[in-house]
């Protein structure tokens with residue numbers, strides 16, 4: 001396995017852990033999307049996908065290129081997606097169901113949590129390790145191979161501990 005493959009494998013492993021973490025939290029739908037739907041008569045919402053974030057902050061780097069290539073093999077190229085009544089400029093945003101990418105998101109898409117969500121993590125669960133920019137740079141460095149080994153292991157452990165703090169179990173192979 002070369003360095004790029006190793007970095008992608010680690011990135012996707014952290015993505016799976018973050019997905020388990022986000023799905024334990026239940027914040028976005030309950031506190032953002034559902035109230036907005038109630039306010040606007042159930043019309044679809046873009047939520048935080050207000051740009052083509054899969055490209056705007058990505059770096060000119062071989063690992064980013066590889067991530068994009070694998071994403072497009074799995075989910076199609078952006079131009080392959082046309083939505084009636086689109087609500088987001090991002091082609092991967094299904095107006096009815098949100099982001100169609102179940103994996104291989106760009107670091108900015110994967111890391112983003114709004115201030116309210118981060119505050120709730122702190123006040124309700126005592127989870128302080130998560131801040132949006134810190135996570136974004138950790139994911140970017142993981143992908144480009146400059147995140148120190150110790151920080152990679154800490155990141156993994158912090159996410160596992162955060163899932164446990166929310167009283168949820170996670171698949172054993174992710175630990």
Ligand code: SF4
Pocket residue numbers: 048049050051052053054090091092093094098099100101105109
């Ligand atoms: S790729 Fe997904 S998460 Fe990122 S902006 Fe588009 S719809 Fe949102």
